[in-house]
Amino acid sequence: MTQYIGLDPSTGLTLTDTTQLAASLRTLLTTPIGSRLMRRDYGSRIPDLIDAPLNPATLLRLTAAAYIALRRWEPRLSITRITFEASPTTPGRLVAQLTATRTDTPTARAPTLLEIAL
Numbered sequence: 122m123t124q125y126i127g128l129d130p131s132t133g134l135t136l137t138d139t140t141q142l143a144a145s146l147r148t149l150l151t152t153p154i155g156s157r158l159m160r161r162d163y164g165s166r167i168p169d170l171i172d173a174p175l176n177p178a179t180l181l182r183l184t185a186a187a188y189i190a191l192r193r194w195e196p197r198l199s200i201t202r203i204t205f206e207a208s209p210t211t212p213g214r215l216v217a218q219l220t221a222t223r224t225d226t227p228t229a230r231a232p233t234l235l236e237i238a239l
Contacts, residue, residue: 139233142197147237149194150187150217165190167239175215180205187217197225201232208238215239 127141128134136144152164166186173179183205191200198221208214217237 139235143235143237146191146195146217146219146235147239149190150237151239163194175207183215183217187219191219197223198233199224211238 127136127144129136129144130148149163150165150167153168154164154166155161157163166189167183170179170182170186173182184203187203187205188200191198191203198219200219200221202218202220204218205215206218208216215238217239219235219237220232221235223233
């Protein structure tokens with residue numbers, strides 16, 4: 122099995138595998154397109170929707186923005202479903218729930234559920 126290693130940006134502790142993948146997805150989804158100096162097209166349109174009203178049209182835009190970014194920049198996943206919900210613990214924060222199949226390991230056929238606070 123492929124073992125990914127990364128660092129938690131808030132604690133500096135080591136992250137591995139699914140935890141590191143969730144951290145990478147959060148970085149991807151919260152990075153505005155055009156903000157990275159050497160990779161201007163990296164990121165998503167989700168930051169453009171921060172102050173938009175939380176209605177069905179905005180949820181559709183969030184879903185499309187997430188899907189486009191993940192499809193382009195995250196080859197380790199094949200997305201099955203993306204939903205957004207208000208955080209039950211932090212008012213004003215959204216949580217993205219992704220159901221996907223891992224494509225980076227030969228035995229990773231079972232769906233993976235990831236929750237990413239935005």
